[in-house]
Amino acid sequence: MIQPLSYIHPEAKIAQNVVIEPFSTIHKDVVIGEGSWIGSNVTIMNGARIGKNCRIFPGAVISGEPQDLKFEGEVTTAEIGDNTTIRECVTINRGTKDRFKTVIGKNCLIQAYSHIAHDCFIGDNCIFSNSSTLAGHITVGDYVVLAGMVAVHQFCKIGSHAFVTGGTLVRKDVPPYIKAAREPISYAGINSVGLRRRGYSNEQINEIQNIYRVLFVQHSNLGKALDIVEAEFEATELRDEILGFVRASNRGVVKGFGQGRSGI
Structure with missing residues (x-):
């Protein structure tokens, strides 16, 4: 199921039933689990660890080098859990020597044009809507929903089951179970619908x-x-x-x- 117009480094570890569409590039130090689908024009770079039954749509770049001037070429990874979907043109950077990895959990949906920077830890069952942007070293709990065009400052933490409304600038930590909105970001009630x-x-x-x-x-x-x-x-x-x-x-x-x- 690997198209002849794609490039797969001979040392990449690809499960037998993975589908890789034309014009995608898979680098050397890559692992892709069973049942995953890699769309056309996807670039998966060194350090990617992709779980089972993931779907990665055209234009995505997975495990790119960190956009961090302190990065010195250390061996790091970008890990994506089982059943996670990465939509068009998402960029996910691998870690630096701070955490040595970037992690996205299981059953997540990362929508088009989102960016997840180095050393972010994302929990399970999260949804990031279009153009959500996470700077480096961010920690996000399980079942977090970011609406469109949310921007999160580096080192922030977002607790489990939180909901952040569209266009919000997250400069402070967001406790679990709440809705956060407005400018500057404020408490806007609890996420009762999600709960x-x-x-x-x-x-x-x-x-x-x-x-x-x-x-x-x-x-x-x-x-x-x-x-x-x-x-x-x-x-x-x-x-x-x-x-x-x-x-x-x-x-x-x-x-x-x-x-x-x-x-x-």
């Missing part, structure tokens, strides 16, 4: 909403709000995940809308 789709109960959704009401609506001092949540809410996995994320933030988290706060 219901993924099987969260009404009790869990209410718990998340009540925690964020304390953090982002009722109090302008985030440090004080964190102490209130810890003291007044029962210890649960959800509560501890939210508190841990916010307290561990190095860049500070998004502000509560109208509070005039840009971080911790």
Whole structure:
């Protein structure tokens, strides 16, 4: 199923039932898993590790060298999990000596013209809409949705199940389970629709909403709000995940809308 007009380096490791369409180029240090489809005019460079049943559409460039002046040619990888779809003209850079790899999880959809820079770690089941752009060293949790033309600053973190609206500039960390929007980026409620789709109960959704009401609506001092949540809410996995994320933030988290706060 490899077209004669494509170029496959003889040392690339390609599973038997992979389809590679004409005019694609596969470099030497590449691994592609079973059932994957590589469209026309795709370039897969050294360090690519592509899982099973992936689909990569025309014009994509996978595992290109980092756009980082500190990169010194170290051996690094770009890893794509099983069942992930990479649409047209997406660019994914491999890692640097910071993390030595860029990782995209399983069951993700990366839509056209998106860019994922070096040393990004992306969780499972994420959707990045058209022209989403991630700078280097970003960490994204599971089930995150970025709407079109979202731009994320280097070293930011986005928690699991978060939703970021289109055209948003992400300069601060986005805690899990929330919607983030506006300029500057702000808390815009919890991602209740996404949580219901993924099987969260009404009790869990209410718990998340009540925690964020304390953090982002009722109090302008985030440090004080964190102490209130810890003291007044029962210890649960959800509560501890939210508190841990916010307290561990190095860049500070998004502000509560109208509070005039840009971080911790």
